Amino acid sequence: MSSSTTSPQAGTSVRGPLTRSQRLDRLPFTRKHGKLLGASGIGWALDAMDVGLISFVIAALSVHWELSKSDGSLIASAGFAGMAIGASVGGLLADRIGRRSVFALTLLIYGLATGASALAMGVGALIVLRFIVGLGLGAELPVASTLMSEFAPARIRGRVVVMLEAFWALGWILAAVIGTFVAASGPTGWRWALAVGLVPAVYSLVIRLGMPESVRFLEKQGRTEEAERVVRSFEASAGIDTPEGAPTTSELATDADAAVGAGADGTRVDADEVGAIPAADRIETTGGIWSKPLRARTAGLWAVWFCINLSYYGAFIWIPTLLVDRGFDLTRSFTFTLIITLAQIPGYAVAAWLIEVFGRRWTLTVFLTGSAVAASFYGLADAEWTILAAGCALSFFNLGAWGALYAIGPELYPTRVRGTGTGAAAAFGRIASMAAPFLVPVFLVAGGQVFVFAAFSVFFILAAAAAFTLPEQRGKALAE
Numbered sequence: 001m002s003s004s005t006t007s008p009q010a011g012t013s014v015r016g017p018l019t020r021s022q023r024l025d026r027l028p029f030t031r032k033h034g035k036l037l038g039a040s041g042i043g044w045a046l047d048a049m050d051v052g053l054i055s056f057v058i059a060a061l062s063v064h065w066e067l068s069k070s071d072g073s074l075i076a077s078a079g080f081a082g083m084a085i086g087a088s089v090g091g092l093l094a095d096r097i098g099r100r101s102v103f104a105l106t107l108l109i110y111g112l113a114t115g116a117s118a119l120a121m122g123v124g125a126l127i128v129l130r131f132i133v134g135l136g137l138g139a140e141l142p143v144a145s146t147l148m149s150e151f152a153p154a155r156i157r158g159r160v161v162v163m164l165e166a167f168w169a170l171g172w173i174l175a176a177v178i179g180t181f182v183a184a185s186g187p188t189g190w191r192w193a194l195a196v197g198l199v200p201a202v203y204s205l206v207i208r209l210g211m212p213e214s215v216r217f218l219e220k221q222g223r224t225e226e227a228e229r230v231v232r233s234f235e236a237s238a239g240i241d242t243p244e245g246a247p248t249t250s251e252l253a254t255d256a257d258a259a260v261g262a263g264a265d266g267t268r269v270d271a272d273e274v275g276a277i278p279a280a281d282r283i284e285t286t287g288g289i290w291s292k293p294l295r296a297r298t299a300g301l302w303a304v305w306f307c308i309n310l311s312y313y314g315a316f317i318w319i320p321t322l323l324v325d326r327g328f329d330l331t332r333s334f335t336f337t338l339i340i341t342l343a344q345i346p347g348y349a350v351a352a353w354l355i356e357v358f359g360r361r362w363t364l365t366v367f368l369t370g371s372a373v374a375a376s377f378y379g380l381a382d383a384e385w386t387i388l389a390a391g392c393a394l395s396f397f398n399l400g401a402w403g404a405l406y407a408i409g410p411e412l413y414p415t416r417v418r419g420t421g422t423g424a425a426a427a428f429g430r431i432a433s434m435a436a437p438f439l440v441p442v443f444l445v446a447g448g449q450v451f452v453f454a455a456f457s458v459f460f461i462l463a464a465a466a467a468f469t470l471p472e473q474r475g476k477a478l479a480e
Contacts, residue, residue, distance in 0.1 A: 082134020091423015
């Protein structure tokens with residue numbers, strides 16, 4: 001069975017049996033893609049805002065409640081403990097009930113819990129609520145990147161996912177603004193800052209009603225007519241007509257040479273360009289993420305997630321408090337953190353460009369190595385300008401690395417375990433997130449800030465080494 005579609009712009013017919021995934025892969029970046037990216041990205045930014053806010057809240061409570069570093073560590077780690085469980089469970093649920101449903105549910109959970117945190121009357125209540133917040137946050141992040149990966153055209157998939165991750169910078173900047181002008185405004189400022197977290201609860205309703213479900217997930221569930229409607233809506237957004245007589249189910253192209261079609265500009269393209277998977281790149285497995293064909297990439301991905309989480313959260317959760325310890329007042333500490341945070345945006349921009357030029361593996365490795373160098377310089381910085389310069393460099397390289405990591409993760413697994421694979425890696429990484437807030441005070445006692453950031457530098461180097469073991473997926477179709 002074959003389908004034939006015609007682009008009214010080019011008047012070129014598409015010959016050969018294209019799967020729905022191939023039809024999505026051949027599309028240009030359309031307005032429909034933009035709406036999906038925006039909807040997912042806003043959720044992503046709200047996540048970042050919540051994670052970023054807690055670092056300012058801890059710093060504020062250290063002044064207003066005389067919060068000890070150990071209590072601050074417990075508050076931060078409770079959130080990461082929830083994220084570890086949430087990432088694992090969320091990934092499993094995404095492979096069973098759908099990406100869109102899990103995405104909306106997690107926004108609702110963490111939005112309500114963050115709003116409730118504003119009413120906490122003691123450290124114990126704040127710790128419990130931060131754990132619940134973490135459940136939602138941990139599940140949402142890998143699910144959002146998986147959903148976006150499954151819709152993005154193959155030739156720009158990495159760039160699109162890095163663009164999604166770039167919303168993290170916007171959320172963290174928003175957290176820095178709220179922290180600087182709200183959390184630092186007085187004894188109850190931190191409560192008003194957390195109250196903003198109710199926004200995701202409302203936004204979850206928009207997400208649930210407006211976002212399409214993954215076509216690959218729908219096909220695995222046998223919901224082919226719904227999958228066909230979603231694909232046709234994206235084709236219509238690209239100006240490609242699907243005739244009324246086209247089938248509602250697709251046959252897989254067994255001969256890659258037969259799958260030929262038309263690109264967005266009307267030129268003839270071959271199977272590789274519309275998403276056929278070369279035989280050498282196919283993953284033949286019926287097992288899970290630790291089956292023989294997948295175990296090496298799973299191990300490498302877990303190692304990167306662990307090391308980057310430990311270094312990133314160890315540094316950025318504590319930077320506002322460490323600046324206060326250096327003698328900066330609360331407002332000045334938060335202002336410095338805001339400036340450092342702004343450097344995330346060019347980091348994402350450069351990573352988004354490089355990831356389709358040099359590939360995922362090289363981009364991730366280079367940015368992790370740059371993070372290691374920047375962390376070393378930050379530990380040695382003593383003047384205000386060196387603190388800002390080193391902090392901006394750390395922010396630039398570290399968040400660029402995060403963008404590349406979220407891009408490569410979903411590409412490593414076939415559809416039926418894609419959510420599980422990305423969620424499990426994120427969950428393993430959250431173990432390091434839980435440990436990081438406790439390690440920083442210990443490292444400070446052992447050797448001061450120089451020792452703290454030297455340790456982060458070592459973990460960034462380990463992450464870079466693990467990243468280089470991952471297979472390069474640039475321009476390849478997602479495995480089915």
